[in-house]
Amino acid sequence: MGGSGRDSRPRPAIRSALTGSALFPLTRVRAPAVSRWRLTWVLILGALAVAFVAALPLFVVAGRAVTAAPSVWLGLWSGQIPGLLGNTLALVVATVSFAVVIGVALAWLTERTDLPGAPLWRWALAIPLVIPAYVAALALIVLLRRGGLIDRFLTGALGAVPGTVPLPDLFGLGGATLTIALCVFPYVYLPAAVALRSQDRALEDASRLAGRGRVTTLIRVTLPLAAPAIAAGALLVGLYVLSDFGTVSLLRYRTFTTVIFNQFAGQIDRSAAACLSVILIVLTTPMLAVEALLSRRGRRLAAASGWRPPRRHALGAWRVPALGGVILVAVLSLGVPLFTLGGLALQGWLAPTDVDRVWSVGNDGLGQQTLNSLVVSALAATVALTCAFAPALLAARYPSWPSRVLLGLCLSAAILPGLIVGLALVLFLATWAPAVHGTALGLGLGLTLRALPSALAAAEPALRGVPPLFERAARSLGSSPVAVLRRITLPLAAPGLSGGWVLAFLTAMKELPTALMMRPPGFDTLPVRIMAAANESVYTQAAPPALALVAATALPLLLLARRGERGLEGAARTNG
Amino acid sequence: MTNGDMILKVTPPVHRAFTRSGRVLSRRCLLTLGGLALVSAACAPSVPPATAVPNSSAAPSAAPIATKPSTPTPAEITIYTTRAEALFKPVIDAFTSAHPSIKATVLTGTDATLGTRLIEERASPRADVYINADTLAAIDLSEKGLFAPNPSRTVAAVAETYREIDGRWVSLTLRARTIMVNTNLVKPEERPLSVFDLIDPKWKGQAGAADSRNGAMLASLVAIGALQGDAKTVEFVRGLVANRTKWFSGHTDVRKAVGNGEFKLGFVNHYYYHLSKAEGAPVGIIYPDQATGQMGLMVNSTNASLVAGSRSVEQAAVFIDYMLGSEGQKLFAERNYEYPIASGVPLAEGVAPLSQYRLASITLRQLWEGLAATRALAQRSGLP
Amino acid sequence: MAEVAGGRGVLGQRDGAPAIELRGVSRRYGGHLTAVQDISLSVTAGELLALLGPSGCGKSTTLMLIAGLEAPDEGEVWLHGRPVARPGLFVPPEARRVGLVFQNFALFPHLSVAENVAYALADRDGGSRARRTVELLDLVGLSGAGRRYPHEISGGQQQRVAVARALANEPTTILLDEPFSNLDAARRSELREELRALLRSAVVTSVFVTHDQAEALALADSLAVMHEGRILQVGRPRQVYDEPTTRIVAGLSGPASFLRGTGAGATGVCALGSIVLIEPAVGPIDILIRPETVGLKRDSQGPGVVERSIYQGPDQLIVIRLDSDERITVRVPAFATFEPGARVWPRAYRPLRAFAAGV
Numbered sequence A: 001m002g003g004s005g006r007d008s009r010p011r012p013a014i015r016s017a018l019t020g021s022a023l024f025p026l027t028r029v030r031a032p033a034v035s036r037w038r039l040t041w042v043l044i045l046g047a048l049a050v051a052f053v054a055a056l057p058l059f060v061v062a063g064r065a066v067t068a069a070p071s072v073w074l075g076l077w078s079g080q081i082p083g084l085l086g087n088t089l090a091l092v093v094a095t096v097s098f099a100v101v102i103g104v105a106l107a108w109l110t111e112r113t114d115l116p117g118a119p120l121w122r123w124a125l126a127i128p129l130v131i132p133a134y135v136a137a138l139a140l141i142v143l144l145r146r147g148g149l150i151d152r153f154l155t156g157a158l159g160a161v162p163g164t165v166p167l168p169d170l171f172g173l174g175g176a177t178l179t180i181a182l183c184v185f186p187y188v189y190l191p192a193a194v195a196l197r198s199q200d201r202a203l204e205d206a207s208r209l210a211g212r213g214r215v216t217t218l219i220r221v222t223l224p225l226a227a228p229a230i231a232a233g234a235l236l237v238g239l240y241v242l243s244d245f246g247t248v249s250l251l252r253y254r255t256f257t258t259v260i261f262n263q264f265a266g267q268i269d270r271s272a273a274a275c276l277s278v279i280l281i282v283l284t285t286p287m288l289a290v291e292a293l294l295s296r297r298g299r300r301l302a303a304a305s306g307w308r309p310p311r312r313h314a315l316g317a318w319r320v321p322a323l324g325g326v327i328l329v330a331v332l333s334l335g336v337p338l339f340t341l342g343g344l345a346l347q348g349w350l351a352p353t354d355v356d357r358v359w360s361v362g363n364d365g366l367g368q369q370t371l372n373s374l375v376v377s378a379l380a381a382t383v384a385l386t387c388a389f390a391p392a393l394l395a396a397r398y399p400s401w402p403s404r405v406l407l408g409l410c411l412s413a414a415i416l417p418g419l420i421v422g423l424a425l426v427l428f429l430a431t432w433a434p435a436v437h438g439t440a441l442g443l444g445l446g447l448t449l450r451a452l453p454s455a456l457a458a459a460e461p462a463l464r465g466v467p468p469l470f471e472r473a474a475r476s477l478g479s480s481p482v483a484v485l486r487r488i489t490l491p492l493a494a495p496g497l498s499g500g501w502v503l504a505f506l507t508a509m510k511e512l513p514t515a516l517m518m519r520p521p522g523f524d525t526l527p528v529r530i531m532a533a534a535n536e537s538v539y540t541q542a543a544p545p546a547l548a549l550v551a552a553t554a555l556p557l558l559l560l561a562r563r564g565e566r567g568l569e570g571a572a573r574t575n576g
Numbered sequence B: 001m002t003n004g005d006m007i008l009k010v011t012p013p014v015h016r017a018f019t020r021s022g023r024v025l026s027r028r029c030l031l032t033l034g035g036l037a038l039v040s041a042a043c044a045p046s047v048p049p050a051t052a053v054p055n056s057s058a059a060p061s062a063a064p065i066a067t068k069p070s071t072p073t074p075a076e077i078t079i080y081t082t083r084a085e086a087l088f089k090p091v092i093d094a095f096t097s098a099h100p101s102i103k104a105t106v107l108t109g110t111d112a113t114l115g116t117r118l119i120e121e122r123a124s125p126r127a128d129v130y131i132n133a134d135t136l137a138a139i140d141l142s143e144k145g146l147f148a149p150n151p152s153r154t155v156a157a158v159a160e161t162y163r164e165i166d167g168r169w170v171s172l173t174l175r176a177r178t179i180m181v182n183t184n185l186v187k188p189e190e191r192p193l194s195v196f197d198l199i200d201p202k203w204k205g206q207a208g209a210a211d212s213r214n215g216a217m218l219a220s221l222v223a224i225g226a227l228q229g230d231a232k233t234v235e236f237v238r239g240l241v242a243n244r245t246k247w248f249s250g251h252t253d254v255r256k257a258v259g260n261g262e263f264k265l266g267f268v269n270h271y272y273y274h275l276s277k278a279e280g281a282p283v284g285i286i287y288p289d290q291a292t293g294q295m296g297l298m299v300n301s302t303n304a305s306l307v308a309g310s311r312s313v314e315q316a317a318v319f320i321d322y323m324l325g326s327e328g329q330k331l332f333a334e335r336n337y338e339y340p341i342a343s344g345v346p347l348a349e350g351v352a353p354l355s356q357y358r359l360a361s362i363t364l365r366q367l368w369e370g371l372a373a374t375r376a377l378a379q380r381s382g383l384p
Numbered sequence C: 001m002a003e004v005a006g007g008r009g010v011l012g013q014r015d016g017a018p019a020i021e022l023r024g025v026s027r028r029y030g031g032h033l034t035a036v037q038d039i040s041l042s043v044t045a046g047e048l049l050a051l052l053g054p055s056g057c058g059k060s061t062t063l064m065l066i067a068g069l070e071a072p073d074e075g076e077v078w079l080h081g082r083p084v085a086r087p088g089l090f091v092p093p094e095a096r097r098v099g100l101v102f103q104n105f106a107l108f109p110h111l112s113v114a115e116n117v118a119y120a121l122a123d124r125d126g127g128s129r130a131r132r133t134v135e136l137l138d139l140v141g142l143s144g145a146g147r148r149y150p151h152e153i154s155g156g157q158q159q160r161v162a163v164a165r166a167l168a169n170e171p172t173t174i175l176l177d178e179p180f181s182n183l184d185a186a187r188r189s190e191l192r193e194e195l196r197a198l199l200r201s202a203v204v205t206s207v208f209v210t211h212d213q214a215e216a217l218a219l220a221d222s223l224a225v226m227h228e229g230r231i232l233q234v235g236r237p238r239q240v241y242d243e244p245t246t247r248i249v250a251g252l253s254g255p256a257s258f259l260r261g262t263g264a265g266a267t268g269v270c271a272l273g274s275i276v277l278i279e280p281a282v283g284p285i286d287i288l289i290r291p292e293t294v295g296l297k298r299d300s301q302g303p304g305v306v307e308r309s310i311y312q313g314p315d316q317l318i319v320i321r322l323d324s325d326e327r328i329t330v331r332v333p334a335f336a337t338f339e340p341g342a343r344v345w346p347r348a349y350r351p352l353r354a355f356a357a358g359v
Helices: A011-020 A034-054 A056-067 A070-077 A081-112 A118-124 A133-144 A149-158 A173-197 A201-209 A214-243 A246-250 A256-262 A270-298 A316-350 A354-397 A401-415 A418-432 A440-464 A468-476 A481-510 A513-518 A526-535 A539-559 A561-574 B003-008 B013-017 B020-046 B085-098 B111-120 B135-143 B195-199 B215-228 B230-242 B251-260 B270-278 B313-324 B326-336 B364-369 B371-380 C059-067 C113-121 C126-140 C155-167 C185-202 C213-219 C237-242 C247-253
Strands: B075-081 B102-108 B129-132 B170-182 B207-210 B246-248 B265-269 B283-286 B299-307 C003-005 C008-010 C020-029 C033-043 C048-052 C074-079 C082-086 C098-101 C173-177 C205-210 C222-227 C230-235 C257-270 C273-289 C294-298 C304-311 C315-322 C327-333 C343-348 C354-356
Touching: A034 A056, A034 A354, A034 A401, A034 A440, A034 A481, A056 A270, A056 A401, A056 A418, A070 A081, A070 A270, A081 A118, A081 A173, A081 A214, A081 A256, A081 A316, A118 A316, A133 A149, A133 A173, A133 A246, A133 A316, A133 A526, A133 A539, A173 A214, A173 A246, A173 A316, A201 A214, A201 C098, A214 A256, A214 A270, A214 A401, A214 A440, A246 A256, A246 A526, A256 A270, A256 A418, A270 A401, A270 A418, A316 A539, A354 A401, A354 A440, A354 A481, A354 A526, A354 A539, A401 A440, A418 A440, A418 A513, A418 B111, A440 A481, A440 A513, A468 A481, A481 A526, A481 A539, A513 A526, A513 B111, A526 A539, B075 B111, B075 B313, B085 B102, B085 B313, B085 B326, B102 B313, B111 B129, B111 B135, B129 B135, B129 B313, B135 B215, B135 B299, B135 B364, B170 B195, B170 B215, B170 B251, B170 B270, B170 B313, B170 B326, B195 B230, B195 B265, B207 B215, B207 B251, B215 B230, B215 B265, B215 B299, B215 B364, B215 B371, B230 B371, B246 B251, B251 B265, B251 B270, B251 B283, B265 B270, B270 B283, B299 B313, B299 B364, B313 B326, B364 B371, C020 C059, C033 C059, C033 C074, C033 C222, C033 C230, C048 C059, C048 C213, C059 C074, C059 C098, C059 C173, C059 C205, C098 C155, C113 C126, C113 C155, C126 C155, C126 C185, C155 C173, C155 C185, C185 C213, C205 C213, C213 C237, C213 C247, C222 C237, C222 C247, C230 C237, C230 C247, C237 C247, C247 C273, C257 C327, C257 C354, C273 C343, C294 C327, C315 C343
Parallel strands: B075 B102, B075 B129, B207 B246, B207 B265, C048 C205, C048 C222, C098 C173, C173 C205
Antiparallel strands: B129 B299, B170 B265, B170 B283, B170 B299, C003 C008, C020 C033, C020 C074, C074 C082, C222 C230, C257 C273, C273 C354, C294 C343, C304 C315, C304 C343, C315 C327
């Protein structure tokens, strides 16, 4: 055996690695291997098919809006639309700001300081994801409305005239913002925490050595580097707020989705609803553009060699207030809803009124409904992740405007109000697939479309984060492109992909309007049960399904906790 | 052999696919298949079997024994209803015990969700019967051609003002538009006697009503417009807004707020008063506009219809007939304090008979005809 | 000029206090893992000191202690005659006027090259900041690259930006953490000279950390060898290379082979036969063989056999297996041919250094 390591690599392997790679952009193809072409075209066709199905509601809506009479458009612009637009934008801005502030502050506290009990807080601050915002709204209404628990307690305790004890106003911008923000801040907290955790210590050290103090370093180095991750989370929050229906209807805060819903009240006007939905899409486009811009910047921030974890700052005297703040958020976002629901459920069980007894009949099938929810959500999440693979891989490997357009089409089902999505799918299925229409599979399809963006949000960064280097190495060792996908790309992206499954599962479990619209008779999911009781103001009977929903979502989450956290971590890390 | 040679010696990729990572995929396949199996098991009963549709010209009220085979196979009907589940379930149970050969499945929702669903699934309807509590929505759907004519004699026996001529929709019960008061806060002599008292500044901030999402409220506005002129509607709406009326999407919240004392007056359907009273709230009721020259009492109805394209028309008609029969009517009257459309059915205790009051002279159909214009007008005047 | 006494070293002083001084500094991690143990060091103003040692010997930690990114558990750190770290006092890094070039350069990825350099100049007004940035970019030879981003320039260019940024605030001291480990080997010697010229022209005291012997020997004005958290020897490079005080220093400061032998005063006996020692020694000794101190002659009676030859271009290294089963490496000119298996007689050109066995 002679020679040093330098000339030991066989030359033919290098050449085949260069030309045989599945990863060169289509435009720079040289000598194509048949299998690589086949794979690329399969990818493109698959992504097109997924995007087409996902964008069906969008096509239906756009078609109706385009063919709507001008009088419909004119009629919409008079009267309340500007005010409601203002309401909606105010809610979006307020909630996103609030969620970003809470999320980033908490992420900084748990990842960059010596906050006591940080591992516990990391877990406790991620859990509110399993509580849908309308369930939290329910709990807060029961607590804070006139005649609610706190009012009665204070009236009794202070001996005041009923109705005069001052209570915070839940039914307004402040209440809606607080309620929603406390449920969605994990969307910002999780990626921000990962981003803060994965910064290189050297960057902050360099800033301090350049003469900048701690605060300046935070503002000019730490936060800008975490900005892409924060922006991705903020986008999710914004989309959630825009398409939220249950919460704002419970809290009587009038937003765009309310207006769209109103088009179906009294006299059903689908073209007006379609026009409004198109306006909603237009509203969300700038948000998507901003996020795309920031995430593109984030792709430059690759991890450097010799990475070391960042330092933790000592809180010193600030330890107690910081801990108090963290505990406050955890209590408000997690403790209050669970405690209230538990109390309501107990009350309905131990001291039922007539109304309770009548209503509880509907909750007899709670086990069956939980199973329904779990099965159809798990199915939807699995299908969503599988479908997300093609568009995500296409966007990760061939990042150009067509693949981003395809991604945008896939996201459209989450931007449109759930009612609209459900309606469009009902139309499509009834016309083209009557066998599936009205069955649980139809509902599964609706939930899949709504969960697809969550799966995509994690799958794309996960696949992008697999260095092409490894794929090239595998090709040079003789694997076909398909085998490379299966043996290298998938396993390496698996943590991020499993995080995507978890997110998709959560979204499907919590989904309300699509389930309302598409469920077959006799097949109820838990969110449907919750709203049925809440709409009749029978809160004690809304509590058991709400608790079942939280438990049914949290338990699989805890079981997958390790993988899920690493997955969410992986997804968030590669997202910037 | 060098290390490089050993690495390059590969087994065919296909074979590799079924080893380590292949197992991941096949596990996922198993999960999907298992899920599909579970789900299809769950949804099997919800697919209505195609039942043979007998000649629908036969009078459905006659006992169908003659036209049925000796061993009747259980037929299924799907009912879309906006009525509260808790209220509707006893009706279903009673029907099932009266007609054990018909299995009834219920899908609840709102007119918005169920009505639009009916429209979209026209090509392949899943529903057989549509029962709702908003006249305007029922007539709207009927006009859109979603309902089938109902030639049943029982339907024809209902007064013409309370049904479509060919039976495409028929009223099941009536409800009156009334004013509910909190008796602790409102003295008997202060009580309003007309709906227009609600815009009196002395009740500023003290009244609650449903907004434009509620069909009953819209119907009231149409009635005002039809009977007293559009200007009066505008005045009414503007007055309500100026009076800082509290707006709600449904009447349940109104009645509970009045019962709690959050405010003094509520513009609601009459049975909400009875529901609150049954809970022990200190409430009273006023049937408004009875004096000479005033509008009269406004009513609207709950309705039932046969869905066009239904596969179980005969059984669906049987169901509607049952609801119009004394047993069905009695359930609504007793449990929800409503006014049954059939004569001879006793009202619930404490419910004042409609015959005592002068009704506004406007038909249900006229209410629908004036809807679009009134709604636009009301929204322009500031109705939320 | 250098004095070596039991692990401490003090360089020849010029006027004024030393630029950097460490007095008995220790730093522990987690209570039991000692990174740096009782080191004392003194660096004259304007000097370029290299800290040489294997990974994990504590050299990077020493750098961090000087910069103020770590605080010593024991001992004191002085900069320009003023204490910056001692029990009861800790001056934070932003106040120390010390520049640091990180191993992976730590350029801010979200800022352009010019913005990176200007980052340290926040307390100046716009005009002077722009002028100084241009000046620095010129100094490092990157005048046109101001608008580019770190991911768009090569490793060598990134290093220069990092140096420019470290020099921006006119620090009196600049520290470099393995400055060449991230650059391609082909250009390494070129870059080395460029950096040295740069540092000279900037007139700063420099301390750099490396595990590459050749680099340390070529660049440094004085060299400190570290091992397991301690400084073993400090001195001029030639001195440390030629006169290592311990066997470990000999191994760390250059290529070295050792032969077991027995000292008998001015000479010693080992597998090569009798050799002359630099310093008299008695008893069991380890003899240091540097590749360039031994010559080879083909001799069928020789005590060693050629095992293999490593071609290096201008010369070659011959690995010889002696009959005593020890191996030595000998440097010979490229044109000499020694086939594997040939019997040779290695002969020392001059007296060899020996250490007491076990030192």
